[in-house]
Amino acid sequence: MIALPSIAQRRAALERRFPVWPRVTLAAHFERACRGFAARPYFYLDDARVTYGAVWERAVEYAKAFLAMGVRHRDHVAVLMDNDTAFPALMVAASLVGAVFIPINAMLTEREMRYVVAQSDARFLIVRQRVKNRDYGRMAVEMLDSGASALARVICLESTRMPGVGDRATTWDAFLAGGEATSDAALQQRRDRSAYPDEVAIILYTSGSTGSPKGVMLTGDMLLRCAYSTCLSRAIEVGRVTFAPLPFYHCFAIVESILAMSFVGGAFISAPGASPLHSLELMEKFHANDYLCVPSMLLPLLDHPRVAQFDLSALFAMWCGAAPAPVSVWQRARDILGLREIVTGYGQTEVSSSGVITRLDDPLEKVASRVGRPKPGGVSGLPEFGGSPVEYRVIDRDTGAPLPARSVGELAVRGATVTRGYYRKPDETARAIDKDGWLRTGDVGRIDDDGYLQILGRSEEMYKVSGELVAPREVEIVLSDHPAVSLAYVVGVPSARTTETGAAFVELRPDARCTRRTLIDWCAARLTAYKVPRYVWFLAPGEWPMTGSGKVQKFHLREMAQLRRAHRTPAAKRHAVPS
Incomplete structure (x- = not known):
């Protein structure tokens, strides 16, 4: 166990470093951090140990390359990649030149990716050519050639182009080489015109579980x-x-x-x-x-x-x-x-x-x-x-x-x-x-x-059983309290008798054994009758529909519940309770 200053002492140290609020851009904030902590490690990724000083040096290099490529103040620069050592520096570089940084979810389908690139008005797209077995390099070049969006340039993070990408995409080496002629004075001139901290710095797209993804505009x-x-x-x-x-x-x-x-x-x-x-x-x-x-x-x-x-x-x-x-x-x-x-x-x-x-x-x-x-x-x-x-x-x-x-x-x-x-x-x-x-x-x-x-x-997850509103979280907490349960999520599904009823998905702890009836009885002893889920299905650890950030996607659980209810096994029927 490591020795730590008290909570009050740690907070006081932070407040001494920031006695007033510095209303600055992301770039100005990082310049201070990277110079103050230059030799310290900033992040570890795969086998890389990247220091604060290295992030700042890369950010300046990338910013100069942006200027050489024609990135204008308020242009939209999108990135599509797994977690990459270039990401933090690219985010800072976008701020240095006054561009809007748009990270794209690497788990998107081709249709979703095309929508986000077009809807965001991204003029520049930096892409890892292949992510999670998807040929994003090819997709990006196809979008560039189609003229169906504002996209003007595609930059690949690799130094060589994969089949299907062709010479329409700029390689990473060529991108960096383009910035070598950009002077410090030119970059500083752009920084001076991009120093307003209340301009939009990043657009983050929501998951779009209830419709098309929406781009949330956030300032530095x-x-x-x-x-x-x-x-x-x-x-x-x-x-x-x-x-x-x-x-x-x-x-x-x-x-x-x-x-x-x-x-x-x-x-x-x-x-x-x-x-x-x-x-x-x-x-x-x-x-x-x-x-x-x-x-x-x-x-x-x-x-x-x-x-x-x-x-x-x-x-x-x-x-x-x-x-x-x-x-x-x-x-x-x-x-x-x-x-x-x-x-x-x-x-x-x-x-x-x-x-x-x-x-x-x-x-x-x-x-x-x-x-x-x-x-x-x-x-x-x-x-x-x-x-x-x-x-x-x-x-x-x-x-x-x-x-x-x-x-x-x-x-x-x-x-x-x-x-x-x-x-x-x-x-x-x-x-x-x-x-x-x-x-x-x-x-x-x-x-x-x-x-x-x-x-x-x-709001959209709440459901009504015979006119009574049920909050899924209340049922989930009760299910999670059972000693055999590791994870529990509840969704509402249509019911001919009660308009809607509850369907629970449960993952058991390793080596634990439990039946649907046991969990239904457990809920019945702790919840009002209309809150007791009618259906209980068990999932293995890899069967949950998840977002990239580890959240369970309940709209997919509702779809799964509908399918399982339509093809109920005798065991599922035995353990269903009247609703």
Whole structure:
């Protein structure tokens, strides 16, 4: 176990480094960080150890290449790649020349990728030619040749072109060579014209589970305030090493690891999709102090038979979010991993990442039942919001009117980290954000007397059984409390008798045995009758439909429930209860 300064001492050290809020661009922020921590490791990826100084040198090199290629102020530059050592420097380079940086989800289908590139008005696309067995280089060149978008240039991260790409794409060597003639003065001149921190810096596309993906517009100031308030909330010390097995295209990775670490000269370990065993190996190898994860990553790691064999004595902190977990999971994480500071949080792309977080000294019972309260912002916060960058309230889902304290309704948020809207989607923006800046989150919940948020589910995930509203999360928590259950998710499906009814998908812990009837009886003893799921299906660890950031896709679970219900086995029929 490592010795640490107190929480108060760590926060005071951060506040001494930032006595006032520096309203700067991402590039200006990184210039300060990279010069102040030049020799420190910034991130570890595969076999690479990349320092802050190296990131800045690469960013300047890439920025000069952008200018030589004709990237203009406010041009849109998209990137499509797995986690790559070039990513952080490309993000900084885009800011240096005043371009808008657009990371594209590497798990997209060809149709989805074409939509995002066209809808975003990307003029430049930097692409890894082959990602997850998809020929993105070929797709990118086809889009370039079709003229169906604003795309003007495609740059491949490789030095050679793959079959099907041809000479229409610029190789990485040629891209870099083009910038060699760009002077420092020319780059500085562009920087001087691109120094406004409230211009859109990044557009992040939402998953589009309820329609076409929407491009969330975020400024550099929004992103930096969100990252700084995370550092203050979690009392992140200088030099912290964070294991963050998250995809770079997701706001959780960008804000809570890439940006947050840059405030304290910390380092992050990138390993998206790492197996539990590989995760343990990396945390031991790099002496990780912190673990950013979601339950679908945490639970297999805790269950790994070799977890006790690894030296994780440097590890003391964890942020596990995105999905509910019972007290037993938090207790196991504390005991097995030796954690002293466990938090969960809540946010969304539209809030730059996290808006609320539990406190470091909150009991695990609170971590299991709440997602936190607005993050203290220090110099990044607003006095009208009690020092936080944001404020939340509960509104009526139909009228938008604010509801009294402790009421259940839709959560709304406004503040310094909340998006201005969706790119080229004025109707969706108008529906989501009112004239006073309140963003409808789409999440149903309540705010308790201490200001903590309790999430009950997405608005579209709620379902009615015989006229009674059911919050899936309430049922999921009960199922997760069963000692045999590792993961549980509940969705509503149509019912001829009751309009809708509940269908549960469950993953059991290793070596655990349990029947559908056992779980239905377990719920019946703890829930009102209409909340008891009618259907229960078991899934193996690899069968969950997941996003790249490890979230379970409930709309796919609903589709699976419909199919399984239509082809029910005798066992499924035996264990269904009347609805």
